Amino acid sequence: xxxxxxxxxxxxxxxxxxxxxxxxxxxxxxxxxxxxxxxxxxxxxxxxxxxxxxxxxxxxxxxxxxxxxxxxxxxxxxxxxxxxxxxxxxxxxxxxxxxxxxxxxxxxxxxxxxxxxxxxxxxxxxxxxxxxxxxxxxxxxxxxxxxxxxxxxxxxxxxxxxxxxxxxxxxxxxxxxxxxxxxxxxxxxxxxxxxxxxxxxxxxxxxxxxxxxxxxxxxxxxxxxxxxxxxxxxxxxxxxxxxxxxxxxxxxxxxxxxxxxxxxxxxxxxxxxxxxxxxxxxxxxxxxxxxxxxxxxxxxxxxxxxxxxxxxxxxxxxxxxxxxxxxxxxxxxxxxxxxxxxxxxxxxxxxxxxxxxxxx
Numbered sequence: 254x255x256x257x258x259x260x261x262x263x264x265x266x267x268x269x270x271x272x273x274x275x276x277x278x279x280x281x282x283x284x285x286x287x288x289x290x291x292x293x294x295x296x297x298x299x300x301x302x303x304x305x306x307x308x309x310x311x312x313x314x315x316x317x318x319x320x321x322x323x324x325x326x327x328x329x330x331x332x333x334x335x336x337x338x339x340x341x342x343x344x345x346x347x348x349x350x351x352x353x354x355x356x357x358x359x360x361x362x363x364x365x366x367x368x369x370x371x372x373x374x375x376x377x378x379x380x381x382x383x384x385x386x387x388x389x390x391x392x393x394x395x396x397x398x399x400x401x402x403x404x405x406x407x408x409x410x411x412x413x414x415x416x417x418x419x420x421x422x423x424x425x426x427x428x429x430x431x432x433x434x435x436x437x438x439x440x441x442x443x444x445x446x447x448x449x450x451x452x453x454x455x456x457x458x459x460x461x462x463x464x465x466x467x468x469x470x471x472x473x474x475x476x477x478x479x480x481x482x483x484x485x486x487x488x489x490x491x492x493x494x495x496x497x498x499x500x501x502x503x504x505x506x507x508x509x510x511x512x513x514x515x516x517x518x519x520x521x522x523x524x525x526x527x528x529x530x531x532x533x534x535x536x537x538x539x540x541x542x543x544x545x546x547x548x549x550x551x552x553x554x555x556x557x558x559x560x561x562x563x564x565x566x567x568x569x570x571x572x573x574x575x576x577x578x579x580x581x582x583x584x585x586x587x588x589x590x591x592x593x594x595x596x597x598x599x600x601x602x603x604x605x606x607x608x609x610x611x612x613x
Contacts, residue, residue, distance in 0.1 A: 273590035320504035321511040355436040369404035376451035377406040383458025387416035403602035425514030434467035469536035482557035487525035499550040534563035548582035
């Protein structure tokens, strides 16, 4: 991975995520050059400097680096939402904000209708993020555009525990993610531009647990993708208590407790053992793609093999490991995000076509 801040994995992850989500290298360099000394103080120190040095797609990445307790964080995220709407108006007018009814409240989302919907209903992918990303990160990744080019719409959702659902509505994460999936599918079935037999789900990072778990129990989904094989996230947390492996954000434990709605690490770590696909992956009965970086420093590669080996009921399971030679070897392929995004979009398009032919 390109390391702008030598030795500071968390800050470097923010830089490569920005560069692989449409950031301009000159702007990133000018924003980060003045805070190199701050990076040397560690992943938690200096994050206010990181925020002050950035704006726009950049503001979204800088916001996720702040502590859950940081003053002004919610105002920063509200500014991100304003900028996102402006981007839709000026650049991507086809995209729109939608709300998904969910257990007496709503899940905020963005919908990207593929141009193919002009000719009738089209397949759609539900996109879920992970521990610290947002629907705005999913937009800036451009994956929705890759799908649109293949005739597939996209629903980018802030699930409980992420993005706007957490920050502005106080919705925390839960183990039984099929509840979110059911809400997303119910919403999509109200739309005339969606093929009801071709609704898929992709989740990246912690979404690599969320999405397979949902597909195991929500049987209206036609396919599922784990963009990063988060098979046993609870075990990863126990490793992180021992300072094994890298962490995605500064102020890590504050963030984790915020996402899951716990007050103490001791209480949370006992709960976290439930966040596992053991005994769950066997129930996935739809096509299942696992995409994982060989050099992922957050989630061990062995978990990708475990998800694949346990998904015995899937009629089409595939494990795609991205190597250092080709790029995409870091967590969710952030070091070469377009390469991983393109592969996943191709697999999804091919699989939807196969499923359509099978129904004829």
